[in-house]
Amino acid sequence: MDVGERIQELADRIVVLRDAYYRGSPAVADAEYDVIEDELRTLIEANPELAPDPNPLEQVGAPAVLHAPIRHSRPMLSLDKATRPEQVEAFFARFPGQAVVVMPKLDGLSLALVYENGHLVRAITRGDGTTGDDVTPLVRALADGVPAKLDVPGRVEVRGEAVMLRSTFTAYNAAHPDKPLINPRGAAAGTLRAKDPATVAERRLQFLAFDLLSDVENTDADLERALQDLGFTVAEMRHCDDAAAAQAVISTIEQRRNDLDYDLDGAVLRLADRDAFAAAGTRSSSPRGALAFKFAAEEKTTILADVVWDVGKTGKIAPVAWLEPVFVGGTTVTRATLANQEVIRARGIKIGDTVLVRRAGDVIPFVAGVLDASKRTGAEKDIVPPSVCPSCGEELIEQGNSRELFCVNAACPAQTVRRLIHWASRAAADIDAIGGVWIERLAEAGILENPSDFYHLTSEKLLEFDRIGEISATRMVDSIDASRQVGLRRAMIGLAIPMASEGTAARLCRAGFGSLEDVADAGVDGLVAVEDIGPKVAASLIEHLTRLRPELERLREAGVSLDVREEDLPPVVAAGAPLAGKTVVVTGSISDPRSGEKVNRPAFQRLCERAGATIASSVSAGTDLLITGADVGAAKLTKADKLGVTVVDQSEIWHQLQAADLLNG
Numbered sequence: 001m002d003v004g005e006r007i008q009e010l011a012d013r014i015v016v017l018r019d020a021y022y023r024g025s026p027a028v029a030d031a032e033y034d035v036i037e038d039e040l041r042t043l044i045e046a047n048p049e050l051a052p053d054p055n056p057l058e059q060v061g062a063p064a065v066l067h068a069p070i071r072h073s074r075p076m077l078s079l080d081k082a083t084r085p086e087q088v089e090a091f092f093a094r095f096p097g098q099a100v101v102v103m104p105k106l107d108g109l110s111l112a113l114v115y116e117n118g119h120l121v122r123a124i125t126r127g128d129g130t131t132g133d134d135v136t137p138l139v140r141a142l143a144d145g146v147p148a149k150l151d152v153p154g155r156v157e158v159r160g161e162a163v164m165l166r167s168t169f170t171a172y173n174a175a176h177p178d179k180p181l182i183n184p185r186g187a188a189a190g191t192l193r194a195k196d197p198a199t200v201a202e203r204r205l206q207f208l209a210f211d212l213l214s215d216v217e218n219t220d221a222d223l224e225r226a227l228q229d230l231g232f233t234v235a236e237m238r239h240c241d242d243a244a245a246a247q248a249v250i251s252t253i254e255q256r257r258n259d260l261d262y263d264l265d266g267a268v269l270r271l272a273d274r275d276a277f278a279a280a281g282t283r284s285s286s287p288r289g290a291l292a293f294k295f296a297a298e299e300k301t302t303i304l305a306d307v308v309w310d311v312g313k314t315g316k317i318a319p320v321a322w323l324e325p326v327f328v329g330g331t332t333v334t335r336a337t338l339a340n341q342e343v344i345r346a347r348g349i350k351i352g353d354t355v356l357v358r359r360a361g362d363v364i365p366f367v368a369g370v371l372d373a374s375k376r377t378g379a380e381k382d383i384v385p386p387s388v389c390p391s392c393g394e395e396l397i398e399q400g401n402s403r404e405l406f407c408v409n410a411a412c413p414a415q416t417v418r419r420l421i422h423w424a425s426r427a428a429a430d431i432d433a434i435g436g437v438w439i440e441r442l443a444e445a446g447i448l449e450n451p452s453d454f455y456h457l458t459s460e461k462l463l464e465f466d467r468i469g470e471i472s473a474t475r476m477v478d479s480i481d482a483s484r485q486v487g488l489r490r491a492m493i494g495l496a497i498p499m500a501s502e503g504t505a506a507r508l509c510r511a512g513f514g515s516l517e518d519v520a521d522a523g524v525d526g527l528v529a530v531e532d533i534g535p536k537v538a539a540s541l542i543e544h545l546t547r548l549r550p551e552l553e554r555l556r557e558a559g560v561s562l563d564v565r566e567e568d569l570p571p572v573v574a575a576g577a578p579l580a581g582k583t584v585v586v587t588g589s590i591s592d593p594r595s596g597e598k599v600n601r602p603a604f605q606r607l608c609e610r611a612g613a614t615i616a617s618s619v620s621a622g623t624d625l626l627i628t629g630a631d632v633g634a635a636k637l638t639k640a641d642k643l644g645v646t647v648v649d650q651s652e653i654w655h656q657l658q659a660a661d662l663l664n665g
């Protein structure tokens with residue numbers, strides 16, 4: 001095929017894909033779509049005379065139909081894309097001496113908010129860039145971060161991104177397993193297509209501002225300050241003087257990508273000064289004064305090769321997707337969760353389908369849905385849930401709205417192995433010298449059944465196994481021995497009691513329980529008295545600890561400690577504690593001034609607790625101090641400022657900790 005033909009083919013494909021995408025049913029993952037755009041861009045750059053007419057790259061992708069079209073005061077454009085550091089350098093070179101802000105590229109949909117004499121009069125989607133849809137009632141009803149009134153006369157237009165927070169997305173899907181949302185961006189777009197806000201009331205959106213068009217008198221020339229002064233929430237903007245600084249901020253944003261409550265697909269560089277940005281002008285479909293740096297994709301498509309039903313430690317039988325290997329979210333993924341049979345039904349997934357796999361952050365990869373069901377060949381197979389346990393053959397029972405399947409056979413071999421592996425895991429007894437494969441073999445050989453059996457393993461017994469030598473046998477026994485100090489909190493985690501989380505175990509320790517037996521004896525009433533422990537969790541604890549009573553005795557006899565450990569107790573507040581009675585929030589990155597080394601946040605919070613502080617996770621009216629480390633987000637500072645919360649730099653606190661002698665030991 002000659003280049004001209006290829007160009008036309010790519011251009012046609014883009015038109016088709018965009019159309020499907022903006023109708024709300026994308027045919028490929030964004031990453032795959034971007035590859036097609038990139039190929040077309042490269043070909044046109046090398047052969048400008050062959051540019052198609054019209055050239056889709058010079059048009060803003062648009063939904064097929066607008067329901068209530070409104071013309072934008074100025075076009076809402078797309079962004080020029082970069083993936084390499086040289087492109088960032090070239091951007092700075094184009095604007096010598098200009099300050100640039102770097103901010104997250106939020107993955108939602110952009111909105112223009114128009115205020116007249118302080119009142120919100122219109123909220124409009126981007127549409128084809130020239131004309132968008134009027135979504136004012138939906139935005140009024142559903143979006144947080146959109147002030148109903150501004151304290152400014154005249155016409156003000158603020159643009160930004162409406163996103164569905166990851167927490168909202170997860171909560172919605174947990175509550176609606178029968179009609180799950182595929183990803184937060186699609187969910188936000190779908191929400192703003194609803195006919196009636198009442199039908200999508202649980203799908204709240206968050207608006208984060210990134211642009212201010214109007215020439216309001218007395219507004220700050222700096223974009224971020226101007227938006228904040230008006231009362232908008234702004235996704236962190238960082239000022240950078242050169243390409244190296246910008247590249248560093250881009251890396252930080254990418255690293256912290258998983259800690260944020262919203263999806264982002266890159267970073268945006270933009271001239272910080274509003275007049276300079278306006279003066280830089282625009283190309284056919286993007287402003288010259290901004291550049292989008294794209295990150296690796298968190299969603300890709302692949303083939304669902306098979307579904308295997310896996311028996312978990314509590315007997316839950318969960319569907320696991322076996323996938324053709326696909327590189328997504330920074331790793332190669334071959335397995336993903338399909339949650340339960342209701343999710344499979346709701347997403348209409350079949351074996352052999354091309355599915356969208358999502359891996360954002362530390363969450364287990366999951367199959368978000370089927371792409372392009374029209375491509376089915378008829379060879380796809382239905383996913384049939386088992387009726388008996390794949391391990392022990394016992395009849396399964398169904399539970400809850402999402403119809404989760406359980407094997408309730410206490411002697412089920414697969415469950416036994418899972419429970420043993422869980423007992424040995426890092427968060428529990430941490431028997432790191434015996435891996436899952438060996439635990440399975442030892443269980444098959446009949447010498448491991450309950451956690452207490454680990455403590456009767458000897459080197460002699462281990463040496464009977466072909467592939468275990470002197471050295472590894474000794475390591476295994478030493479590792480088991482060290483785990484005898486497991487203590488109340490980690491033993492409780494290791495016993496995998498349904499509904500009791502790691503947090504439950506920590507709270508019981510802090511509430512004064514001295515041992516696992518104390519917890520078992522407390523009764524439901526004694527447990528619900530502990531903060532954040534509800535009746536269901538309490539009942540599950542009592543039921544399972546009663547059942548496990550003989551096992552607790554066997555662990556004790558084997559010399560395993562089930563008593564609370566000092567590190568799990570509430571900190572002893574030192575006399576003359578500098579932070580006594582203060583509620584503090586810690587933000588930013590913390591490092592020990594003595595060594596310059598980074599200190600993780602929990603460790604620093606613990607130091608503050610020993611100095612008498614109560615730790616809170618977010619700034620509120622009840623906060624006394626906001627302790628700031630490096631790289632602090634502007635949003636927290638603004639909030640603290642508004643609420644009159646005192647802000648102190650970490651250096652001051654380190655100083656006080658040192659003076660109170662809290663830094664040694």
Ligand SMILES: NC(=O)c1ccc[n+]([C@@H]2O[C@H](COP(=O)([O-])OP(=O)(O)OC[C@H]3O[C@@H](n4cnc5c(N)ncnc54)[C@H](O)[C@@H]3O)[C@@H](O)[C@H]2O)c1
Binds near residue numbers: 018028268
């Ligand atoms: N899967 C498919 O078939 C398919 C088809 C078409 C488009 N797409 C995807 O749609 C996306 C849309 O491309 P596009 O060209 O419309 O948008 P873009 O990637 O050029 O980015 C422009 C948009 O970024 C958003 N944005 C977020 N944070 C911003 C910030 N801080 N400053 C400025 N803008 C910010 C705004 O909504 C703006 O409209 C791409 O990611 C593409 O992969 C996918």
Ligand SMILES: [Zn+2]
Binds near residue numbers: 389390394408414
């Ligand atoms: Zn079973």
